Amino acid sequence: MGRKLIIAAVTLGVAFSICIVSQKRMDAMRSRTFEQELLYLPNEKLLDGFTAGMSSVVADLLWIQCIQYTAEQFRGDFKFVWLDHMLKTITRLDPYFTDVYQWGGVFLAMLKHDDDASINLLKSGIPHNPTSWQLPFEIARTYVLNRKDEVNGARYMAMAAATGDPPQFVIDWAKNLQQRHNMYDVERGMWLDIIQHSGDESMRGTAQRRLTEVDLRQLCDALTEALKAYSTRTGSVPASLQEMVDSGDLARLPEDPLGGSFIITADGTVLSTSVLDTEKEARIRLLNGWIEKFEVKERRLPAKLDELITSGITHGLPVNPFPGAQWEYDPATGQVK
Numbered sequence: 444m445g446r447k448l449i450i451a452a453v454t455l456g457v458a459f460s461i462c463i464v465s466q467k468r469m470d471a472m473r474s475r476t477f478e479q480e481l482l483y484l485p486n487e488k489l490l491d492g493f494t495a496g497m498s499s500v501v502a503d504l505l506w507i508q509c510i511q512y513t514a515e516q517f518r519g520d521f522k523f524v525w526l527d528h529m530l531k532t533i534t535r536l537d538p539y540f541t542d543v544y545q546w547g548g549v550f551l552a553m554l555k556h557d558d559d560a561s562i563n564l565l566k567s568g569i570p571h572n573p574t575s576w577q578l579p580f581e582i583a584r585t586y587v588l589n590r591k592d593e594v595n596g597a598r599y600m601a602m603a604a605a606t607g608d609p610p611q612f613v614i615d616w617a618k619n620l621q622q623r624h625n626m627y628d629v630e631r632g633m634w635l636d637i638i639q640h641s642g643d644e645s646m647r648g649t650a651q652r653r654l655t656e657v658d659l660r661q662l663c664d665a666l667t668e669a670l671k672a673y674s675t676r677t678g679s680v681p682a683s684l685q686e687m688v689d690s691g692d693l694a695r696l697p698e699d700p701l702g703g704s705f706i707i708t709a710d711g712t713v714l715s716t717s718v719l720d721t722e723k724e725a726r727i728r729l730l731n732g733w734i735e736k737f738e739v740k741e742r743r744l745p746a747k748l749d750e751l752i753t754s755g756i757t758h759g760l761p762v763n764p765f766p767g768a769q770w771e772y773d774p775a776t777g778q779v780k
Contacts (some may be wrong), residue, residue: 499540502533502543505532506533506543509526526547527551534568544567544575545581548582549581552581561585570643573606574607574725575606575607577603579603580609583595583602583616597617598630599633600613600616601630601633602630602633605630605653606725634654638654659703662697662715666684669687670713672692673692677690680711699716702717703715709766714766726763730761733756734778744775748760
């Protein structure tokens with residue numbers, strides 16, 4: 444009996460000691476700042492090897508910590524010493540995490556006042572997210588608002604207006620800059636720069652097509668002006684460009700190196716089907732991405748596309764860029780065509 448009492452007393456003593464040590468460690472952890480915790484954040488190259496295929500999940504967790512760190516610094520000394528490292532780590536783990544590029548760029552430019560770091564982060568995300576208009580838009584906004592550099596701002600605003608399905612204010616801002624700077628030349632220079640200096644082959648291919656599309660859009664503007672002159676003279680809109688060739692208003696039918704054709708809208712605007720095809724495919728990808736988000740959220744496919752709005756996935760649906768055309772949605776497969 445005496446031996447049992449001794450063992451019980453020793454056990455209680457050890458347990459009490461463990462509790463005291465554990466409590467002290469918990470108190471120390473609670474008092475530890477983000478700065479101290481981030482000292483143990485591995486290099487992004489090492490961290491990538493330890494995620495065991497769960498890099499996107501780890502990126503989500505680190506992004507939450509990054510937001511908390513940014514909020515703490517906003518209320519504290521405003522130094523944001525670790526912000527660049529955290530953003531670089533997250534985007535390496537998940538290069539398709541567009542929110543990190545977008546809002547990380549905003550944090551760097553607006554809070555840390557580091558325009559270079561913001562622009563470099565956003566540029567690094569464009570090859571991985573070529574349909575995200577937000578990334579070139581944030582670059583353009585940094586150039587225009589922070590650096591008062593409308594020339595470079597116009598380059599990236601043109602890219603934002605031609606990427607994905609940007610809201611109308613982005614298109615309007617791009618048009619406004621176009622009036623003050625030759626947007627076609629600026630945009631052409633931007634795509635040429637990517638072709639000459641990008642190390643990503645797919646990005647160079649995309650840039651080459653976009654460069655050709657710039658030429659086609661400029662050609663469509665010239666054809667529209669010629670059509671207006673024809674309509675003023677004849678009092679009617681031609682059914683095709685061939686009528687303008689037959690009348691002598693055009694020397695010959697224009698050629699599309701991308702294999703498309705030219706159409707005339709009801710209001711007398713000439714459009715390129717090649718340019719419209721690029722816009723259509725980008726908007727279909729956008730719609731299909733929203734449908735996937737809806738399915739994850741609601742655990743079913745939407746019965747119709749309008750449910751994407753009522754569910755809060757988006758504020759509005761992109762229109763089909765082809766005049767008079769509508770989207771065809773199959774609720775059984777969840778695909779748009």
